[in-house]
Every structure is written in structure tokens, then in C-alpha cells.
Amino acid sequence: MAVVGIGQTKHVAARHDVSIAGLVREAASRALADAELTWADIDAVVIGKAPDFFEGVMMPELYLADALGAVGKPMLRVHTAGSVGGSTALVAANLVAARVHRTVLTLAFEKQSESNAMWGLSLPVPFQQPLLAGAGGFFAPHVRAYMRRTGAPDTVGSLVAYKDRRNALKNPYAHLHEHDITLEKVQASPMLWDPIRYSETCPSSDGACAMILTDRAGAARSPRPPAWVHGGAMRSEPTLFAGKDFVSPQAGKDCAADVYRQAGITDPRREIDAVEMYVPFSWYEPMWLENLGFADEGEGWKLTEAGVTELDGDLPVNPSGGVLSTNPIGASGMIRFAEAALQVRGQAGEHQVPDARRAVGHAYGGGAQFFAMWLVGAEEPPS
Amino acid sequence: MARTSRHAREVAVVAFAQSDHLRRTDELSEVEMVMPVLHQVLAQTGLKAGEIGFTCSGSSDYLAGRAFSFTMTLDGVGAWPPISESHVEMDGAWALYEAWVKIQTGEADTALVYGYGKSSPGSVRDVLTRQLDPYYLAPLWPDSVALAALQAQALVDAGETDEEALAAIGARSRADAAANPHAQLTGTVPQGDYLVAPLRTGDCPPIGDGAAAVILAAGDTARRLCGRPAWITGIDHRIEAHGLGLRDLTDSPSTRIAAEQAGVFEGPVDTAELHAPFSSQEVVLRKALGLGDGVAVNPSGGALAANPVMAAGLIRIGEAAARIHRGESDRAVAHATSGPCLQQNLVAVLEGDPR
Numbered sequence: 202m203a204v205v206g207i208g209q210t211k212h213v214a215a216r217h218d219v220s221i222a223g224l225v226r227e228a229a230s231r232a233l234a235d236a237e238l239t240w241a242d243i244d245a246v247v248i249g250k251a252p253d254f255f256e257g258v259m260m261p262e263l264y265l266a267d268a269l270g271a272v273g274k275p276m277l278r279v280h281t282a283g284s285v286g287g288s289t290a291l292v293a294a295n296l297v298a299a300r301v302h303r304t305v306l307t308l309a310f311e312k313q314s315e316s317n318a319m320w321g322l323s324l325p326v327p328f329q330q331p332l333l334a335g336a337g338g339f340f341a342p343h344v345r346a347y348m349r350r351t352g353a354p355d356t357v358g359s360l361v362a363y364k365d366r367r368n369a370l371k372n373p374y375a376h377l378h379e380h381d382i383t384l385e386k387v388q389a390s391p392m393l394w395d396p397i398r399y400s401e402t403c404p405s406s407d408g409a410c411a412m413i414l415t416d417r418a419g420a421a422r423s424p425r426p427p428a429w430v431h432g433g434a435m436r437s438e439p440t441l442f443a444g445k446d447f448v449s450p451q452a453g454k455d456c457a458a459d460v461y462r463q464a465g466i467t468d469p470r471r472e473i474d475a476v477e478m479y480v481p482f483s484w485y486e487p488m489w490l491e492n493l494g495f496a497d498e499g500e501g502w503k504l505t506e507a508g509v510t511e512l513d514g515d516l517p518v519n520p521s522g523g524v525l526s527t528n529p530i531g532a533s534g535m536i537r538f539a540e541a542a543l544q545v546r547g548q549a550g551e552h553q554v555p556d557a558r559r560a561v562g563h564a565y566g567g568g569a570q571f572f573a574m575w576l577v578g579a580e581e582p583p584s
Numbered sequence: 585m586a587r588t589s590r591h592a593r594e595v596a597v598v599a600f601a602q603s604d605h606l607r608r609t610d611e612l613s614e615v616e617m618v619m620p621v622l623h624q625v626l627a628q629t630g631l632k633a634g635e636i637g638f639t640c641s642g643s644s645d646y647l648a649g650r651a652f653s654f655t656m657t658l659d660g661v662g663a664w665p666p667i668s669e670s671h672v673e674m675d676g677a678w679a680l681y682e683a684w685v686k687i688q689t690g691e692a693d694t695a696l697v698y699g700y701g702k703s704s705p706g707s708v709r710d711v712l713t714r715q716l717d718p719y720y721l722a723p724l725w726p727d728s729v730a731l732a733a734l735q736a737q738a739l740v741d742a743g744e745t746d747e748e749a750l751a752a753i754g755a756r757s758r759a760d761a762a763a764n765p766h767a768q769l770t771g772t773v774p775q776g777d778y779l780v781a782p783l784r785t786g787d788c789p790p791i792g793d794g795a796a797a798v799i800l801a802a803g804d805t806a807r808r809l810c811g812r813p814a815w816i817t818g819i820d821h822r823i824e825a826h827g828l829g830l831r832d833l834t835d836s837p838s839t840r841i842a843a844e845q846a847g848v849f850e851g852p853v854d855t856a857e858l859h860a861p862f863s864s865q866e867v868v869l870r871k872a873l874g875l876g877d878g879v880a881v882n883p884s885g886g887a888l889a890a891n892p893v894m895a896a897g898l899i900r901i902g903e904a905a906a907r908i909h910r911g912e913s914d915r916a917v918a919h920a921t922s923g924p925c926l927q928q929n930l931v932a933v934l935e936g937d938p939r
Binding site: 277 | 592644646652654655659663666667668671678685686689691711715716717719722820821824825826827837841922923927
């Protein structure tokens with residue numbers, strides 16, 4: 202099974218020029234063009250997005266059936282919180298792996314300008330304590346716990362943000378293009394949720410991302426190099442429970458271990474050439490480096506500090522600029538999966554990691570409890 | 585009767601449980617509503633949550649009135665150690681479909697599927713208007729009963745049914761539901777006044793809260809867990825255009841395609857559990873599925889007796905499977921729907937081994 206088509210919109214703060222249908226149609230059309238396929242070649246559509254409140258449309262896939270050419274076809278709608286873009290791609294991949302369908306269009310989107318995500322995520326009292334506004338309010342204490350646990354210097358988060366925002370300058374689809382970014386500016390930006398500064402948080406974006414997944418026969422006809430799926434997995438654990446490790450959740454470790462097992466990876470740090478991981482707040486890069494097995498516990502920040510995760514480092518992380526530069530929430534996971542595929546297809550343009558043969562796409566969501574991950578390769582996996 | 589599955593692995597419904605469906609459950613959170621149902625369905629098989637290969641649920645944030653509502657109901661599963669799990673923002677019937685696909689890949693041998701919804705906290709008629717085209721239709725707030733009435737009137741105008749025949753569907757459903765301890769509206773129910781003509785209150789579903797759960801298993805695992813597994817020999821779902829003006833509301837081509845793909849027409853069916861929240865929709869579905877008078881339609885009472893939104897479709901599959909488990913059916917069709925006027929439809933064929 203392989204990815205043979207990828208399409209993204211130019212991610213921006215507000216796409217006032219298109220409807221929701223127009224937004225998703227744009228990404229899907231680009232994916233079809235990339236695969237040199239038509240709507241008639243698509244057997245089924247799998248769509249994902251984060252909470253329906255973000256646009257104020259309940260189950261919008263019903264209204265989007267026409268725009269996505271799904272009339273008369275099966276259409277599935279996935280929602281697994283922030284990990285949804287990744288989960289959606291995996292559900293689509295399973296349809297091909299199970300031989301239920303041969304060629305599937307999968308797409309994820311968010312049009313955040315239709316509402317205010319921070320307040321959409323903030324429950325009314327009494328369901329949540331006051332002042333826990335938005336995702337940052339939830340995750341900041343866990344970042345602080347990581348810093349305490351590992352003794353990481355305060356500056357590591359700003360290094361991640363500075364790297365990702367510079368990488369985004371090489372990605373024409375990225376939302377933030379801060380040409381005058383400097384490390385000093387990141388470190389001088391206002392504190393939002395201590396220890397997370399404004400420049401260390403993701404933006405609110407409008408955007409969509411689509412992929413065409415197909416079987417071996419379809420991949421053989423692909424006009425451009427396919428990205429082969431070597432492994433994929435989802436894992437979930439509860440939001441809150443006594444003994445939960447918010448810094449390095451077990452579900453994330455289990456998810457990565459399952460993917461590596463499927464793909465035959467024993468030393469991810471050496472065997473994987475590029476990583477697109479879900480880093481909505483800068484500190485999650487060192488945290489996930491440990492959680493996904495790229496660094497020993499307590500050592501992740503040292504990789505970041507040493508420049509290992511830079512675009513020209515030996516384990517580039519988020520060469521696309523990542524979630525820190527582009528965040529249409531429901532699509533962010535799929536963008537990670539798609540960017541990993543672009544890398545192994547050699548189609549990533551200016552942010553291409555030279556000779557990337559194996560890449561990981563990763564997403565997480567909820568209270569650091571839902572994980573989705575896949576590993577794609579330039580070579581066809583052994584059957 | 586020879587049973588032929590169109591897919592790589594034999595997969596069956598081996599257990600089904602549901603809550604009592606009630607007009608209000610103010611004293612219960614969604615977790616509290618779902619958890620007993622999960623415990624019941626697991627107890628039927630002797631499996632523990634941690635022994636299940638894949639878990640998938642269906643629900644709606646808009647019914648719950650909060651974002652990420654399903655993250656809390658995961659507490660009802662007991663997802664620790666971590667589990668392989670997914671969620672669809674659809675009726676639980678589509679969660680079952682995703683789980684069935686997962687088993688077909690060979691990555692899981694068993695799956696726990698659940699769906700739930702509480703309609704009582706809001707006005708579900710109004711809430712469902714938020715499903716409509718947000719630019720051209722939703723601003724007019726056409727509610728779900730009004731849209732169903734348009735469909736019913738189209739059927740009457742086409743000579744496919746009349747108000748008397750519709751009333752008979754409601755009466756039959758509630759009479760059958762008298763034998764269903766979970767049903768919300770049973771026995772003799774007055775046909776009532778017009779809610780939106782030509783639909784009277786008796787043609788419309790009760791509003792209520794409820795949950796349902798199913799366990800799927802493959803091959804010999806299914807045989808070990810269940811005396812008479814309900815084999816899913818075919819399952820498919822299709823969607824239609826969203827704009828009602830683009831559709832012939834007296835017909836359901838998406839149901840027909842799904843039925844063809846699922847193999848409904850390859851043999852006789854004795855039972856049909858149809859997700860028809862309005863009496864008029866049963867008329868459309870009977871036609872699309874080619875159901876004759878000899879078929880027992882909605883022996884559970886169907887959605888006219890209990891319609892917990894986001895679970896009612898999964899319940900149809902569960903009820904059909906339970907009939908096979910009990911030896912009351914050999915080949916049943918189960919159907920689930922979503923969207924205005926039957927926009928999206930899922931069809932499954934369930935078969936029991938020869939007795």
C-alpha cells in the first residue's frame with residue numbers, strides 16, 4: 202500500500218475567499234492531480250477533522266459529500282481529537298490493506314477562522330476549572346514537569362521554535378513565514394502559559410490536506426515515486442488517571458513500538474531519516490524524541506540543543522516547519538503524515554532531507570492520550 | 585443455506601447489549617450511561633477490555649454540547665494499559681464498519697464497538713439543523729421533522745403511501761416493541777396531531793438517551809465466544825448528495841448500492857432491522873431493499889420505539905444479530921442511516937450457521 206498523491210492548501214489565518222467545501226475541494230483536487238487520477242478513480246473517501254464546534258457545522262462530511270466526489274460512494278468521518286489527521290489516514294490505509302477498496306481519498310481540514318478554537322476547547326464551569334483556557338493551559342504544566350524532571354535549560358523550547366519557523370520559510374504551504382525571525386525575538390516574545398511563550402505556540406490556521414492511497418497495482422501505475430506504508434498504529438489511554446505520565450505517556454510509547462515492529466526498525470535514531478512529529482508547543486519536540494524512542498529518557502533536549510533535529514542535522518525533525526508554523530487543527534496530523542511521505546518520495550522541494558529513505562509521521566491529541574503514527578519508505582516493503 | 589463471505593476473513597457479531605432508552609437521563613453522565621452497557625457486552629463473551637484487539641466508538645460532540653466528548657466516555661472502557669482505539673463522529677454502525685475493516689486487515693481478531701447519545705439536554709430537532717449546508721440551508725433552521733415531512737409528502741404525492749399506511753407502520757412498530765424491554769415507546773400509542781403535515785406524532789420517533797455495544801470476532805474466535813455467531817457476510821455504506829433538491833426523496837439509491845455490495849439480493853432474508861426514524865422512511869427503505877411481505881421488519885420496534893441518536897443504527901445491527909444468536913433468524917439485513925432524509929446509508933447482511 203502506498204501514497205501516490207498529496208495535496209495541500211496554502212495554509213493561512215483566514216481563507217475568506219473559499220467556503221469549507223471550496224477549501225477541501227482545493228486540497229483533494231491537488232492530490233488527484235499529483236497522482237494523475239480523476240474523481241472516478243476513487244473508491245471511497247475518508248475525512249477527518251477536530252471538533253465540529255470549530256466551524257459550527259455538525260458532521261460536516263454530510264454537506265461535503267458533493268465537493269469531495271463522494272456521491273454514490275462510501276464516506277467515513279473520523280474524529281480522534283488532535284491526532285485525527287493521522288488516524289484518518291490510517292483508517293483509509295486499512296481500507297486498502299483489508300482489500301475492501303483499491304484506491305481511497307483521505308482528507309483532513311480545519312477552517313479555524315470560522316470560530317475561536319481556544320474558547321471552543323474551553324469547557325464552561327463547572328466542567329473545568331476557570332483559567333484553564335485552551336490547550337496551552339492544559340499542556341504548560343506538563344512541559345514544566347519535563348523541565349524539572351530532566352534539568353533541561355529554559356532555552357530549549359526557543360531553539361525548537363526558531364528552527365521550525367526557519368524551516369517553514371522553505372515550505373510554500375506553511376502558514377507562518379516570518380522572514381525576520383531571530384532567536385532573540387522568540388525569547389523576547391510574551392509569556393502566554395508559563396513556560397510557553399507566544400512564539401513557541403502553534404498558530405490558528407485554515408487549511409486542508411489530502412492524500413491518495415492505493416494498492417500495489419495502483420502504485421505500479423503511479424507517475425511519481427510512491428511512498429510505501431511500512432507500518433501504522435493508533436493507541437489511546439484515558440485523559441486523567443492516578444499514575445498517568447503526562448510527560449511521556451505509555452500510549453505514545455506503545456504506538457511507536459508497534460509501528461517499529463511492523464516496519465522492522467530496531468534503532469529508530471539511526472534507521473529513520475526524517476521525522477514529522479506533532480509539536481504544537483515547542484517543548485514537545487524533546488518530549489516526543491524520548492517518547493518515540495529517538496532518545497533515552499531525559500536526553501531528548503540534548504539532541505535539540507546539539508542541532509541534531511535541524512534540517513541539516515542527522516535526525517531532521519519537522520523539516521516542513523511543523524505544527525508550530527501551520528495548524529489547521531484537524532489537518533495537522535495528516536500534514537505530518539503527508540510531509541513524511543513527501544520526504545521519501547523526494548518531493549519536499551526546498552525542505553527536502555537529502556536521500557530520505559524512511560520517515561515517520563506522528564500525531565497526538567486529547568489530554569496527551571490519543572496517538573497515531575506511521576512509517577513510510579521509498580522502497581516497497583517485503584510482502 | 586451456503587454462506588459465502590465476500591471478504592478475506594469471516595467476522596461475526598458475537599454479543600450485543602443496550603441500555604434502556606429513556607426520555608431523560610439527567611442523573612447520568614455519558615460515561616455512566618455507557619459503562620454498564622460495555623460491562624454487559626463484555627460479560628456475554630467473558631472477555632476483558634484489555635483482551636479486545638480493537639475498540640471503536642461513534643458519537644457526536646453536538647449532542648453532548650462539548651468538544652471532545654468521546655475522550656471522557658473512553659473512561660467507561662478502562663483504556664489502561666493503552667488500547668488500539670478509534671472514534672467516528674457518526675452513528676455507532678459506522679464504528680462497527682471501521683472495526684470490521686480492522687479485523688479484515690488481520691491486525692485484530694476481536695473488536696469492541698459502541699455508540700451513544702443523549703438527546704435530552706437540548707432540542708434535537710434544532711440541533712440536527714446544524715448538519716445542513718452552513719451557507720444556504722442551516723441559516724433557515726429547517727428542522728429534522730420538517731425535512732422528513734417533505735419526504736413523506738413526496739411519497740404521498742407519488743402514490744407510494746398514504747397517511748393510513750404510515751399510521752399502521754407506527755402502530756406495528758410500537759406493538760412489536762412491547763416485547764422489547766429496552767424500548768422507550770411501546771404498546772398502543774395515539775397517532776396524534778400533525779407535527780409537520782403529513783407526519784403526525786405517531787409517525788415520528790421518541791426523543792431519548794441511550795447507548796449500545798457490540799463485540800465482533802473473527803473465525804474460530806467467534807465460534808468459541810458465541811453459540812451461534814451472526815456472521816457479517818457483507819457490509820457496505822454509501823452517501824448521496826446533500827442538497828435535497830438534487831435527490832429523489834421517494835427513493836434511496838445509496839441504500840440500494842450498499843445492499844448490492846453487501847449481497848442482500850443474493851438470497852432471501854427473513855428479518856430486516858431498518859433505521860427508519862420516521863414511518864415514511866420505512867416505505868423508502870423497503871422499496872430500496874426489495875423487502876417482501878414475508879420479511880419481519882423491525883421486530884424490535886425499530887427507531888419508532890427508541891431512537892437514541894448516534895446509537896440507533898448500531899442497535900439495528902445488534903438486534904438483527906441477537907435474532908440470529910437466538911435462532912429466530914437465519915439471514916437478516918440490518919440498516920443504519922445518517923443525515924437529512926436518509927442521505928447516508930449502511931447495509932449489512934448477517935447470517936447464522938445452519939441449525
